[in-house]
Amino acid sequence: MVxxxxxxxxxxxxxxxxxxxxxxxxxTYEQILDDMQSLGLTGTEMGRKYPTDTALLKEELxxxxxxxxxxxxxxxxxxxxxxxxxxxxxxxxxxxxQQLGSTVISTCEVGGSLHFDPRRSPNEREVLRxxxxxxxxxxxxxxxxxxxxxxxxxxxxxxxxGGTVVERPEEIDKLMELTDPExxxxxxxxxxxxxxxxxxxxxxxxxYDRIAYIHLKDVRLNKLEQAxxxxxxxxxxxxxxxxxxxxxxxxxxxxxxxxxxxxxxxxWAMLEGEQDPAAHPAREYAEKAIAYLQSHMQSILTSGxxxxx
Numbered sequence: 001m002v003x004x005x006x007x008x009x010x011x012x013x014x015x016x017x018x019x020x021x022x023x024x025x026x027x028t029y030e031q032i033l034d035d036m037q038s039l040g041l042t043g044t045e046m047g048r049k050y051p052t053d054t055a056l057l058k059e060e061l062x063x064x065x066x067x068x069x070x071x072x073x074x075x076x077x078x079x080x081x082x083x084x085x086x087x088x089x090x091x092x093x094x095x096x097x098q099q100l101g102s103t104v105i106s107t108c109e110v111g112g113s114l115h116f117d118p119r120r121s122p123n124e125r126e127v128l129r130x131x132x133x134x135x136x137x138x139x140x141x142x143x144x145x146x147x148x149x150x151x152x153x154x155x156x157x158x159x160x161x162g163g164t165v166v167e168r169p170e171e172i173d174k175l176m177e178l179t180d181p182e183x184x185x186x187x188x189x190x191x192x193x194x195x196x197x198x199x200x201x202x203x204x205x206x207x208y209d210r211i212a213y214i215h216l217k218d219v220r221l222n223k224l225e226q227a228x229x230x231x232x233x234x235x236x237x238x239x240x241x242x243x244x245x246x247x248x249x250x251x252x253x254x255x256x257x258x259x260x261x262x263x264x265x266x267x268w269a270m271l272e273g274e275q276d277p278a279a280h281p282a283r284e285y286a287e288k289a290i291a292y293l294q295s296h297m298q299s300i301l302t303s304g305x306x307x308x309x
Contacts, residue, residue, distance in 0.1 A: 002294040009043025010271040015282040024277040035283040037064040046071035068100040077141025078111035078134040094152040112165040139178035146183025157187035157213040163234025167196035191217025214269040218249030245273040247292030
Protein backbone atom coordinates (compact mmCIF):
# COMPACT_ATOMS: atom_id res chain seq x y z
CA MET A 1 0.00 0.00 0.00
CA VAL A 2 1.28 3.47 -0.94
CA UNK A 3 1.73 5.73 2.05
CA UNK A 4 0.48 9.27 1.61
CA UNK A 5 2.92 11.98 2.70
CA UNK A 6 0.00 13.76 4.39
CA UNK A 7 -2.53 12.31 6.83
CA UNK A 8 -5.60 10.77 5.21
CA UNK A 9 -8.93 10.39 6.96
CA UNK A 10 -12.61 10.38 6.09
CA UNK A 11 -15.61 12.45 7.02
CA UNK A 12 -18.59 10.53 8.49
CA UNK A 13 -20.83 12.56 6.15
CA UNK A 14 -20.09 9.84 3.59
CA UNK A 15 -22.06 7.45 5.79
CA UNK A 16 -24.60 9.75 7.44
CA UNK A 17 -25.83 13.00 5.92
CA UNK A 18 -25.47 16.18 7.95
CA UNK A 19 -27.61 18.47 5.79
CA UNK A 20 -29.83 15.78 4.26
CA UNK A 21 -30.88 13.87 7.35
CA UNK A 22 -32.46 10.88 5.59
CA UNK A 23 -29.14 9.92 4.01
CA UNK A 24 -27.85 6.98 6.03
CA UNK A 25 -29.93 7.91 9.06
CA UNK A 26 -30.08 4.31 10.31
CA UNK A 27 -26.29 3.90 10.27
CA THR A 28 -24.63 3.67 13.69
CA TYR A 29 -21.42 5.38 14.67
CA GLU A 30 -19.92 1.97 15.40
CA GLN A 31 -20.41 0.98 11.76
CA ILE A 32 -18.85 4.21 10.53
CA LEU A 33 -15.78 3.86 12.73
CA ASP A 34 -15.41 0.14 12.02
CA ASP A 35 -15.46 0.87 8.28
CA MET A 36 -12.83 3.58 8.66
CA GLN A 37 -10.63 1.29 10.71
CA SER A 38 -10.94 -1.50 8.15
CA LEU A 39 -9.83 0.93 5.44
CA GLY A 40 -6.75 1.90 7.42
CA LEU A 41 -7.95 5.46 7.99
CA THR A 42 -6.80 7.12 11.20
CA GLY A 43 -8.68 10.43 11.20
CA THR A 44 -12.30 11.54 11.26
CA GLU A 45 -14.41 14.60 11.83
CA MET A 46 -17.23 14.71 14.35
CA GLY A 47 -20.52 13.38 12.99
CA ARG A 48 -24.06 13.70 14.28
CA LYS A 49 -24.19 9.97 15.13
CA TYR A 50 -21.02 10.05 17.22
CA PRO A 51 -21.39 10.05 21.01
CA THR A 52 -21.14 13.50 22.56
CA ASP A 53 -19.93 12.17 25.90
CA THR A 54 -16.23 12.99 25.84
CA ALA A 55 -15.07 9.88 27.71
CA LEU A 56 -17.11 7.50 25.57
CA LEU A 57 -16.05 9.16 22.33
CA LYS A 58 -12.40 9.01 23.36
CA GLU A 59 -12.77 5.33 24.15
CA GLU A 60 -14.48 4.48 20.86
CA LEU A 61 -11.90 6.36 18.82
CA UNK A 62 -8.89 5.13 20.78
CA UNK A 63 -9.70 1.43 20.45
CA UNK A 64 -9.78 1.89 16.66
CA UNK A 65 -6.67 4.11 16.53
CA UNK A 66 -8.68 6.98 15.04
CA UNK A 67 -8.18 10.65 15.88
CA UNK A 68 -10.92 13.25 15.96
CA UNK A 69 -9.39 15.90 13.72
CA UNK A 70 -12.11 18.53 13.69
CA UNK A 71 -15.78 19.41 14.00
CA UNK A 72 -17.87 21.86 12.00
CA UNK A 73 -18.75 25.11 13.76
CA UNK A 74 -21.29 27.43 12.22
CA UNK A 75 -20.86 31.10 13.11
CA UNK A 76 -22.93 34.23 12.55
CA UNK A 77 -20.30 36.95 12.70
CA UNK A 78 -21.58 39.10 9.82
CA UNK A 79 -24.24 40.48 12.19
CA UNK A 80 -22.51 42.31 15.09
CA UNK A 81 -25.50 41.70 17.32
CA UNK A 82 -24.70 38.00 17.42
CA UNK A 83 -20.95 38.27 17.93
CA UNK A 84 -20.52 37.85 21.67
CA UNK A 85 -22.89 34.90 21.90
CA UNK A 86 -21.17 33.33 18.90
CA UNK A 87 -17.72 33.79 20.42
CA UNK A 88 -18.88 32.25 23.68
CA UNK A 89 -20.20 29.23 21.77
CA UNK A 90 -16.99 29.06 19.78
CA UNK A 91 -14.97 28.88 22.99
CA UNK A 92 -17.05 25.95 24.24
CA UNK A 93 -16.54 24.24 20.89
CA UNK A 94 -12.78 24.78 21.09
CA UNK A 95 -12.70 23.41 24.63
CA UNK A 96 -14.46 20.21 23.51
CA UNK A 97 -12.11 19.70 20.56
CA GLN A 98 -9.04 20.29 22.72
CA GLN A 99 -10.18 17.52 25.06
CA LEU A 100 -10.33 15.16 22.07
CA GLY A 101 -6.89 16.11 20.79
CA SER A 102 -8.18 17.81 17.65
CA THR A 103 -6.05 20.17 15.60
CA VAL A 104 -8.43 22.39 13.62
CA ILE A 105 -11.92 23.88 13.84
CA SER A 106 -13.89 23.79 10.59
CA THR A 107 -15.65 27.16 10.65
CA CYS A 108 -18.27 28.62 8.31
CA GLU A 109 -20.31 31.83 8.29
CA VAL A 110 -24.03 31.07 7.99
CA GLY A 111 -25.30 34.64 7.69
CA GLY A 112 -27.16 35.03 4.42
CA SER A 113 -27.41 31.30 3.76
CA LEU A 114 -30.75 29.85 2.73
CA HIS A 115 -30.32 26.72 4.79
CA PHE A 116 -28.15 27.65 7.76
CA ASP A 117 -29.03 31.25 8.70
CA PRO A 118 -31.61 31.16 11.55
CA ARG A 119 -32.94 34.56 10.45
CA ARG A 120 -34.07 33.35 7.00
CA SER A 121 -37.60 32.19 6.16
CA PRO A 122 -38.40 28.92 4.35
CA ASN A 123 -39.82 30.60 1.25
CA GLU A 124 -36.66 32.53 0.29
CA ARG A 125 -34.69 31.45 -2.77
CA GLU A 126 -31.28 33.14 -2.86
CA VAL A 127 -28.19 33.52 -0.70
CA LEU A 128 -27.97 37.11 0.57
CA ARG A 129 -24.46 38.30 -0.28
CA UNK A 130 -22.61 40.46 2.25
CA UNK A 131 -22.32 44.22 2.02
CA UNK A 132 -19.11 45.94 3.15
CA UNK A 133 -20.34 46.27 6.73
CA UNK A 134 -21.13 42.56 6.78
CA UNK A 135 -17.69 41.67 5.45
CA UNK A 136 -16.02 43.86 8.06
CA UNK A 137 -18.05 42.35 10.88
CA UNK A 138 -17.34 38.81 9.61
CA UNK A 139 -13.60 39.46 9.48
CA UNK A 140 -13.54 40.95 12.98
CA UNK A 141 -15.47 38.02 14.37
CA UNK A 142 -13.27 35.45 12.68
CA UNK A 143 -10.09 37.14 13.88
CA UNK A 144 -11.42 37.06 17.46
CA UNK A 145 -12.48 33.42 17.10
CA UNK A 146 -9.10 32.56 15.65
CA UNK A 147 -7.44 33.93 18.77
CA UNK A 148 -9.72 31.76 20.90
CA UNK A 149 -8.77 28.72 18.82
CA UNK A 150 -5.09 29.49 19.40
CA UNK A 151 -5.66 29.60 23.15
CA UNK A 152 -6.70 25.96 22.92
CA UNK A 153 -3.87 24.90 20.63
CA UNK A 154 -6.14 24.79 17.56
CA UNK A 155 -6.37 26.52 14.21
CA UNK A 156 -9.54 28.10 12.89
CA UNK A 157 -9.87 26.83 9.32
CA UNK A 158 -12.51 28.65 7.31
CA UNK A 159 -14.61 26.33 5.14
CA UNK A 160 -15.60 28.03 1.89
CA UNK A 161 -18.92 26.32 1.30
CA GLY A 162 -21.70 26.02 -1.25
CA GLY A 163 -24.87 27.90 -0.42
CA THR A 164 -23.09 30.44 1.80
CA VAL A 165 -21.65 33.93 1.41
CA VAL A 166 -18.12 32.60 0.93
CA GLU A 167 -18.38 30.12 -1.94
CA ARG A 168 -17.13 31.96 -5.05
CA PRO A 169 -13.42 32.41 -5.82
CA GLU A 170 -13.58 36.18 -5.38
CA GLU A 171 -15.26 35.68 -2.00
CA ILE A 172 -12.51 33.32 -0.86
CA ASP A 173 -9.96 35.91 -1.99
CA LYS A 174 -11.72 38.68 -0.09
CA LEU A 175 -11.99 36.66 3.10
CA MET A 176 -8.28 35.90 3.00
CA GLU A 177 -7.47 39.56 2.38
CA LEU A 178 -9.60 40.83 5.27
CA THR A 179 -8.57 38.33 7.96
CA ASP A 180 -5.44 37.95 10.06
CA PRO A 181 -3.19 35.26 8.50
CA GLU A 182 -1.97 34.33 11.98
CA UNK A 183 -5.49 33.69 13.26
CA UNK A 184 -7.62 32.59 10.32
CA UNK A 185 -6.64 29.73 8.03
CA UNK A 186 -8.39 28.10 5.09
CA UNK A 187 -10.07 24.75 4.82
CA UNK A 188 -9.52 23.93 1.14
CA UNK A 189 -12.38 21.84 -0.25
CA UNK A 190 -11.94 20.65 -3.82
CA UNK A 191 -15.63 19.96 -4.40
CA UNK A 192 -16.91 23.20 -2.93
CA UNK A 193 -14.30 25.13 -4.92
CA UNK A 194 -15.72 23.74 -8.17
CA UNK A 195 -19.29 24.18 -6.95
CA UNK A 196 -18.54 27.86 -6.34
CA UNK A 197 -17.15 28.34 -9.83
CA UNK A 198 -13.43 28.06 -9.12
CA UNK A 199 -10.71 25.82 -10.49
CA UNK A 200 -9.73 23.86 -7.36
CA UNK A 201 -6.07 23.79 -8.36
CA UNK A 202 -6.02 27.57 -8.70
CA UNK A 203 -7.49 27.98 -5.22
CA UNK A 204 -4.92 25.59 -3.81
CA UNK A 205 -2.01 27.39 -5.44
CA UNK A 206 -3.24 30.90 -4.68
CA UNK A 207 -3.96 30.34 -1.01
CA TYR A 208 -1.66 27.46 -0.08
CA ASP A 209 0.13 29.46 2.60
CA ARG A 210 -3.17 29.83 4.48
CA ILE A 211 -4.37 26.24 4.05
CA ALA A 212 -4.30 24.18 7.25
CA TYR A 213 -6.87 21.51 6.42
CA ILE A 214 -8.26 19.81 3.31
CA HIS A 215 -11.45 18.08 2.16
CA LEU A 216 -11.04 15.89 -0.93
CA LYS A 217 -14.41 15.86 -2.69
CA ASP A 218 -15.32 15.28 -6.34
CA VAL A 219 -18.12 16.67 -8.51
CA ARG A 220 -20.37 15.12 -11.14
CA LEU A 221 -20.27 17.83 -13.78
CA ASN A 222 -23.51 16.83 -15.52
CA LYS A 223 -25.34 17.06 -12.19
CA LEU A 224 -23.74 20.42 -11.41
CA GLU A 225 -24.62 21.86 -14.81
CA GLN A 226 -28.19 20.65 -14.40
CA ALA A 227 -28.35 22.24 -10.96
CA UNK A 228 -27.10 25.56 -12.32
CA UNK A 229 -29.59 25.45 -15.18
CA UNK A 230 -32.43 24.77 -12.76
CA UNK A 231 -31.06 27.20 -10.15
CA UNK A 232 -31.19 24.47 -7.54
CA UNK A 233 -30.35 25.30 -3.96
CA UNK A 234 -27.48 23.61 -2.15
CA UNK A 235 -29.51 20.94 -0.35
CA UNK A 236 -31.23 19.96 -3.59
CA UNK A 237 -27.78 19.58 -5.15
CA UNK A 238 -26.80 17.09 -2.46
CA UNK A 239 -30.01 15.12 -2.92
CA UNK A 240 -29.41 15.04 -6.68
CA UNK A 241 -25.87 13.69 -6.36
CA UNK A 242 -23.73 16.66 -7.38
CA UNK A 243 -20.94 15.51 -5.05
CA UNK A 244 -19.04 12.25 -4.87
CA UNK A 245 -15.66 10.90 -3.73
CA UNK A 246 -12.37 11.50 -5.55
CA UNK A 247 -12.08 9.52 -8.76
CA UNK A 248 -15.82 9.30 -9.36
CA UNK A 249 -16.31 12.77 -10.82
CA UNK A 250 -14.56 15.22 -13.14
CA UNK A 251 -11.90 16.79 -10.91
CA UNK A 252 -8.37 15.78 -11.87
CA UNK A 253 -6.73 15.07 -8.53
CA UNK A 254 -3.28 14.29 -9.91
CA UNK A 255 -2.09 17.92 -10.16
CA UNK A 256 -3.67 18.60 -6.78
CA UNK A 257 -1.70 15.74 -5.24
CA UNK A 258 1.44 16.87 -7.07
CA UNK A 259 1.02 20.32 -5.58
CA UNK A 260 0.57 18.92 -2.07
CA UNK A 261 3.66 16.72 -2.47
CA UNK A 262 5.75 19.56 -3.88
CA UNK A 263 4.64 21.86 -1.07
CA UNK A 264 5.39 19.20 1.55
CA UNK A 265 1.86 19.28 2.98
CA UNK A 266 1.75 17.24 6.18
CA UNK A 267 -1.69 18.09 7.54
CA TRP A 268 -4.97 16.20 7.36
CA ALA A 269 -6.99 15.56 4.20
CA MET A 270 -10.49 14.07 4.54
CA LEU A 271 -12.27 11.98 1.95
CA GLU A 272 -15.75 13.35 1.34
CA GLY A 273 -18.59 12.28 -0.90
CA GLU A 274 -21.70 13.84 0.63
CA GLN A 275 -24.13 11.66 -1.30
CA ASP A 276 -26.83 9.11 -0.58
CA PRO A 277 -25.09 5.99 0.82
CA ALA A 278 -28.07 3.84 -0.19
CA ALA A 279 -27.18 4.49 -3.83
CA HIS A 280 -23.44 4.96 -3.27
CA PRO A 281 -22.29 2.72 -0.38
CA ALA A 282 -19.91 4.71 1.78
CA ARG A 283 -17.27 2.07 2.51
CA GLU A 284 -17.17 0.84 -1.08
CA TYR A 285 -16.81 4.35 -2.46
CA ALA A 286 -14.17 5.29 0.11
CA GLU A 287 -12.18 2.19 -0.82
CA LYS A 288 -12.34 3.13 -4.49
CA ALA A 289 -11.30 6.70 -3.72
CA ILE A 290 -8.30 5.53 -1.71
CA ALA A 291 -7.22 3.24 -4.56
CA TYR A 292 -7.63 6.08 -7.06
CA LEU A 293 -5.55 8.49 -4.96
CA GLN A 294 -2.93 5.83 -4.24
CA SER A 295 -2.50 5.09 -7.94
CA HIS A 296 -1.72 8.74 -8.59
CA MET A 297 0.49 9.01 -5.54
CA GLN A 298 2.49 5.96 -6.60
CA SER A 299 3.10 7.53 -10.00
CA ILE A 300 3.97 10.92 -8.52
CA LEU A 301 6.44 9.52 -6.01
CA THR A 302 7.98 7.20 -8.60
CA SER A 303 8.43 10.01 -11.12
CA GLY A 304 9.95 12.25 -8.49
CA UNK A 305 7.30 14.93 -8.88
CA UNK A 306 7.44 17.46 -6.12
CA UNK A 307 11.24 17.51 -5.81
CA UNK A 308 11.11 21.27 -5.53
CA UNK A 309 9.78 20.99 -1.96
